Amino acid sequence: MSLSTALFQPQNGAVIIKHRFISFLIWQSILSTISLLLLKSLLLFPFPSKSPSIFLSLLSFLSFHVSLLSFSACLFILSSPHPHKPASPLDLLLGSARLIFLPSNNSNLPPPPQTRLAVRVSLSFVLFVVASALSGFVSLVSILWSCGAFVQTRPWRLVVAMLGLRGFLMGVFYAVYYVYKQRWVLQFPIIQTPLFFSFKMGLLSSIGQAFKLSTAGYFFSSLVVFFFHDEYESKVTMGKYTVQQLILYIGNFLMFLCWELSHHLYQVINTKRFIFAPPKGSAAAETNPSEYLLAALEESTPKSLLQYLAYLDLCMVCERNVDTWRRAAFFEETGETYKRVIVVCLRPLEELTLKLGESMEGSVQKSSQLSDQLRSPTDRLADSRICESFNDFQLCAWCARIVASLTACSRKEDRFGVAQLFGNNAAVISTLLSALIAVETFMGKKTALPSSNHLMGAAGIKWAQMGTGSRDSPVGLTEKRRGSPVYMKAYALADIMRTSMYCIVSAFHDEMLDSAKAGNLEKDWITSTKALYGTCELLSQKLRLFLDFQAC
Known part of the structure; x- marks a missing residue:
């Protein structure tokens, strides 16, 4: 992985993270498109559905990817290689009260850095839950809105509301589980492998995890929706109701699968080694090849992803005999x-x-x-x-x-x-x-x-x-x-x-x-x-x- 020399300047360290996030969005769109086409063509094909217009199909496709984009943006904000401790609700309440009731001359004093970090982490948790809920609402409607098994028994507005509510509840369930299990903490692999191999190694586990979470989310949303009376349920036969629930579970699984693949892909791309060194043979490599690495170690934000990548690069330089010219420059x-x-x-x-x-x-x-x-x-x-x-x-x-x-x-x-x-x-x-x-x-x-x-x-x-x-x-x-x-x-x-x-x-x-x-x-x-x-x-x-x- 090599970039231009300007990218290695300390002030441009965020460019490295931005390039990785753009790569993640590109590959995520490819994977989600393949998953959407495969599951809708193979699993939803036997069930009756109406033929939507090209405009509505394109709108459904774009809305599905927009929902994943919002999920990915919040995932980018939430993820960190270091497990930060969020602020408690009492601390948030006291902090808000302090800002409101303190005199104006004291309210200008900034809070301590640890307090600001805890508040920022808490707000990122709330933002991730809201974004996941909205993403679930839009995703499930985009996947299943054209399925005739729902529209034949209910008006389309009621179908959108019903599917949206189920997707909203599933998104809340997934986000709470994600935050509670601290899956937002980046886990670096013990052995660095190529990107494709790293992604392939965790593909089956991501599918299995999506199956477990989609099953749990389906039953969770079913228990909540059970308390809402639907006058159209009495008009649906047992066979049609079974088909509806099966289609709903397939759409639910597809949504969770896209989320799990996004999580796994984000982990793989951001934990890949980055080489903090000038191109071999350049003037900077001959004079001071360690300056870029030391700048990333000393001047980057403590406990940030950029600093972790710098430590990982330094560890591989010291333990391996591939970049001996970089290690020799230390002495x-x-x-x-x-x-x-x-x-x-x-x-x-x-x-x-x-x-x-x-x-x-x-x-x-x-x-x-x-x-x-x-x-x-x-x-x-x-x-x-x-x-x-x-x-x-x-x-x-x-x-x-x-x-x-x-x-x-x-x-x-x-x-x-x-x-x-x-x-x-x-x-x-x-x-x-x-x-x-x-x-x-x-x-x-x-x-x-x-x-x-x-x-x-x-x-x-x-x-x-x-x-x-x-x-x-x-x-x-x-x-x-x-x-x-x-x-x-x-x-x-x-x-x-x-x-x-x-x-x-x-x-x-x-x-x-x-x-x-x-x-x-x-x-x-x-x-x-x-x-x-x-x-x-x-x-x-x-x-x-x-x-x-x-x-x-």
Whole structure:
């Protein structure tokens, strides 16, 4: 995927997202047209229908695509790679009251950024529900309005109202389910594949999901419409009524299928890797090929899709040997580029460690003040602060892999020794160990071994108590609910961090052994500053376990 050089400027980063959205609209129109023609010709063909005029057929076709366009526009507004927390109805009410009743001199003060983001997310949820409901109204009428099974027993106005109401209810059902299950969060695939193959792999699952949701939406709308009296129902025979319901279900399935295909296509197109690099052989590639990537990492909106794409591109550059010229540019003589890369990659890991440490400490204090009768294990496990600590799971996984690959490659590719001279290797190992210990503590693993004599003291006793998994601690609660989504994220992240540490230890094993024999292991490979989580002695013990290949 290559674009012009002007597209790589930081101020034109939105152009990348716009081009992807345009590609999505083009392919969505093709897929929806094929689905509409196939299902109407194959499934609705045996049923009687009147022959509409060309103008009405074209109007029905255009209205169907306009409804999908409104659905896609709201999907574009709602989707995000980071799961944001919406504002509660009470917060929205208080915010509106504050704007109305506060004096004019104070009303000009802007709300905090987190409040604005929460309000924006809440409004996008409401907009998506309304757009899905209207899209369902127009789509179902456009698909089934010409079917004679409905028009023969009712006036066409009543047919439009009845079908529109069913489509409206199905759209509300789909939107509420979509928002509740957080399907609007973009899920990046583990392995990057071509667009066609990625779409083909999820095609059957999209059809199955559309079948399940259309069935549930059909029964939901039937229960609601059941309470509305229809005087024409008594004139319809059982056979005609069965045909009507079968046709209605087919149209309902087609509508849900188009929505599911749009969702799947949007995920595939927006999670595809984008190469943040100038064309190979150009002047920019010879002078500073990393500037575009660093600009996207540092200057783009935090937690935005553009920043996620930049991290994904950086991860693939560091782990693969295809773009070695880009990775070699990180190890330039001044060391400034390498330092900037390490800083932007360690920041998400540091935030995760600090948030997780504060959340677990707060949960322990709360559980010591409240009895089990007042605070159940389910409530404590669902502590929002602990759950929010793993919202950056994908970003932290990429960053751990990036810093581990760069550190391991620096042993052979760093001709100027910038990684070791500027203390980047020690910062990487210290951050990875602190984050790993924090995640393992949350999972219920002991953070200190009783047999370690050099950890006897106040710090060692403290960490051993936190790792025992008491009944009131988050550790013990996590052990009771190992199948929870938060625990699965923690398990996967801990595995990635251990693999990253072994990648570094394997590359520098001989050097670390020599430092350990000389008694300089902590001095050479662990920073002297205060650890983000735990103590320097605890980090040293964990590093020795990795050095002996006993960390698991």
